Amino acid sequence: KNEVEQSPQNLTAQEGEFITINCSYSVGISALHWLQQHPGGGIVSLFMLSSGKKKHGRLIATINIQEKHSSLHITASHPRDSAVYICAGGGADGLTFGKGTHLIIQP
Amino acid sequence: DVKVTQSSRYLVKRTGEKVFLECVQDMDHENMFWYRQDPGLGLRLIYFSYDVKMKEKGDIPEGYSVSREKKERFSLILESASTNQTSMYLCAGRTDYGYTFGSGTRLTVV
Numbered sequence: 001k002n003e004v005e006q007s008p009q010n011l012t013a014q015e016g017e018f019i020t021i022n023c024s025y026s027v028g029i030s031a032l033h034w035l036q037q038h039p040g041g042g043i044v045s046l047f048m049l050s051s052g053k054k055k056h057g058r059l060i061a062t063i064n065i066q067e068k069h070s071s072l073h074i075t076a077s078h079p080r081d082s083a084v085y086i087c088a089g090g091g092a093d094g095l096t097f098g099k100g101t102h103l104i105i106q107p
Numbered sequence: 108d109v110k111v112t113q114s115s116r117y118l119v120k121r122t123g124e125k126v127f128l129e130c131v132q133d134m135d136h137e138n139m140f141w142y143r144q145d146p147g148l149g150l151r152l153i154y155f156s157y158d159v160k161m162k163e164k165g166d167i168p169e170g171y172s173v174s175r176e177k178k179e180r181f182s183l184i185l186e187s188a189s190t191n192q193t194s195m196y197l198c199a200g201r202t203d204y205g206y207t208f209g210s211g212t213r214l215t216v217v
Contacts, residue, residue: 031205033205033206035206035208041210042197042208042209042210042211043197043199043208043211044208045205045206045207045208048204048205048206086149086150088150092138092157092201093155093163094140094152094155094165095140095150095152095206096152097149097150097151098149099147099149100149
């Protein structure tokens with residue numbers, strides 16, 4: 001069974017800082033997903049990665065298949081980035097989720 | 108974009124009731140999933156379905172069943188609700204481009 005570990009669990013930073021959230025998984029997966037959940041809100045898919053790097057606005061996600069490791073970066077962080085970020089691995093038969101990283105960006 | 112719609116945002120039910128959570132998606136060839144989300148435990152897979160009338164157990168199927176009579180609708184059924192089934196329930200659909208989640212149903216069993 002695939003295990004997904006995220007770090008840190010909690011992260012508080014100042015507006016404008018560069019943010020990195022890390023994710024490690026234990027067995028092979030077909031894709032690695034980064035998800036975002038605002039308080040009381042639903043879950044939004046940010047990225048699906050099977051190799052390399054993807055960028056969307058101020059968000060960048062990378063994956064190293066050999067090391068079974070992925071990172072989510074946020075450049076020029078803003079208070080509206082405050083949310084829980086969840087890493088998940090899997091494929092057609094569902095996802096295994098990390099416990100999430102609770103990010104707070106202070107103005 | 109794929110849309111996944113859950114019919115109820117909040118539900119309060121009594122212990123022993125039969126509870127139906129409904130989920131509808133607008134893509135014809137979608138895998139569909141039911142997860143529950145609990146503090147400290149994260150998201151866990153209850154059931155999933157590849158196609159009409161097909162269902163597969165996830166990690167925590169006990170106390171739940173599912174129904175998929177039409178491709179666009181995937182229902183989660185709590186046969187006899189118990190207080191330990193109080194949780195946030197999330198439906199998701201999958202395409203080759205990733206997953207889309209519904210907005211969730213917060214179920215309280217009293």
